């Protein structure tokens with residue numbers, strides 16, 4: 001999987017990532033090709049069109065794709081997360097109907113509709129409601145920061161069916177283009193600009209009873225389980241972006257001359273490269289350790305959060321150093337490090353901020 005992902009990322013993504021970013025162009029064709037390579041369902045059973053290659057292969061593939069194009073990687077990550085969540089919690093009918101659409105690339109994308117305008121970290125405070133009406137559910141409310149929400153063939157939408165807090169929440173499957181589903185504002189983001197991020201609103205959106213994903217009022221657990229796995233993906237993404245920046249910095253340092261020598265000869269530059277390489281290697285190993293635990297069927301929430309926290313923060317630092325190595329050229333779009341610097345920032349925010357990761361780590365430690 002890694003070799004497949006690397007070959008595709010270097011040949012078909014890295015050369016156009018800058019242009020996709022400048023034009024904020026959704027990588028539709030590239031995503032279709034990724035699906036053909038099995039990368040839209042890396043940890044999904046073959047029965048549903050997945051590669052069934054496991055969480056370690058997924059993390060390795062994600063590192064490679066993110067190294068080529070971070071925006072394509074985040075779209076791929078959410079598609080994989082939704083497909084895996086369906087496989088874990090969906091009925092046979094739901095899995096057969098939707099998962100092959102995602103893994104084959106027939107759906108342009110799939111989305112994860114949890115966050116709302118007033119609550120991101122505090123997911124259990126969501127207000128979107130689902131009211132039972134005969135054989136239907138009627139959804140009202142809004143979502144924000146929804147990756148690929150305008151492109152999705154399927155969106156998992158979390159809504160309140162019961163009382164306050166985490167115990168009153170259920171998960172639903174909403175098809176793209178459903179009547180009552182409205183796509184709102186397209187966010188003009190700092191980075192990962194070729195992925196789309198939109199707000200969604202639901203106005204008396206009517207769903208059949210069979211659209212409930214998992215047991216009623218156990219939707220919060222569905223979201224948390226999905227995010228635990230998703231965090232390994234974001235961690236891998238950060239490692240990939242950081243590695244791209246480090247490689248660009250090493251290349252530039254060997255070419256750029258100052259005071260009669262390549263700047264790679266100077267200790268100031270060498271130490272920056274050495275620190276980034278060491279930290280990214282540690283981040284890579286933390287990511288793979290969390291993925292290996294998941295693959296072994298063991299708990300991995302603690303290790304997944306540690307990996308995401310560490311990888312995001314160290315990859316941000318690696319991108320910052322890469323800009324510094326480039327000097328003025330790091331601050332303009334002639335070199336890719338300016339994009340890596342913008343792209344990597346969100347890895348410390350989405351799928352749980354660094355502060356939420358610390359909260360989860362402390363919670364798990366104190367529970368032990």
Ligand code: CAA
Nearest residue numbers: 112115120121122123124147166221224225350351352356
């Ligand atoms: N499975 C089942 N149940 C779980 C669970 C899991 N994996 N994790 C937690 N729960 C349950 C707990 O057992 C608890 O139930 P009880 O009250 O019965 O014990 C309940 O859920 C609440 O859990 P906690 O008490 O641990 O909650 P907390 O307040 O300590 O922490 C939180 C909750 C970790 C902060 C959580 O709200 C969270 O993860 N927030 C961040 C949300 C997030 O990551 N959003 C990202 C948006 S998606 C995105 O970015 C995708 C994208 O498009 C790129």
